[in-house]
Amino acid sequence: MKKLDREELIDGLRELVRRAHASGVDRRPSHDELKAMEGRSGRDERDVAHLLALNGCTNAEEAETILDRFFPGDALNDRAYGVLLAIFETGLPMVPETPAHIDLH
Numbered sequence: 001m002k003k004l005d006r007e008e009l010i011d012g013l014r015e016l017v018r019r020a021h022a023s024g025v026d027r028r029p030s031h032d033e034l035k036a037m038e039g040r041s042g043r044d045e046r047d048v049a050h051l052l053a054l055n056g057c058t059n060a061e062e063a064e065t066i067l068d069r070f071f072p073g074d075a076l077n078d079r080a081y082g083v084l085l086a087i088f089e090t091g092l093p094m095v096p097e098t099p100a101h102i103d104l105h
Contacts, residue, residue, distance in 0.1 A: 012051050013070050019044055045083060046093075053092040060084045 057063045063084055064076065076084065 009051075009055065009066075010070060013067070016044070016048060016051070017071070045087060048084070049087045049090075049092050052087065053095050057092075059088060 052063055055066065057066065060081065067074065067076065
């Protein structure tokens with residue numbers, strides 16, 4: 001199983017945080033934002049599930065540890081923690097095998 005390197009993980013977490021802010025975690029979304037989010041149902045959860053699987057997380061506490069390492073003091077709100085628990089209850093996706101290295105030189 002391939003583990004993400006630090007930069008890939010940070011980039012993934014930044015994208016998740018960006019999406020969380022864009023989806024209105026900190027505030028009530030406007031009508032236009034709600035309309036724009038309608039087609040995204042479940043997509044963020046699948047992205048998070050794949051990131052968790054790729055990093056070998058097996059429970060919510062491990063996921064919170066990763067979050068705290070990169071964003072100290074930023075705790076998950078109740079809704080986000082509930083989504084995280086649901087992801088683990090449903091089960092993480094299988095991690096594909098890493099293809100063999102191809103030397104292009």
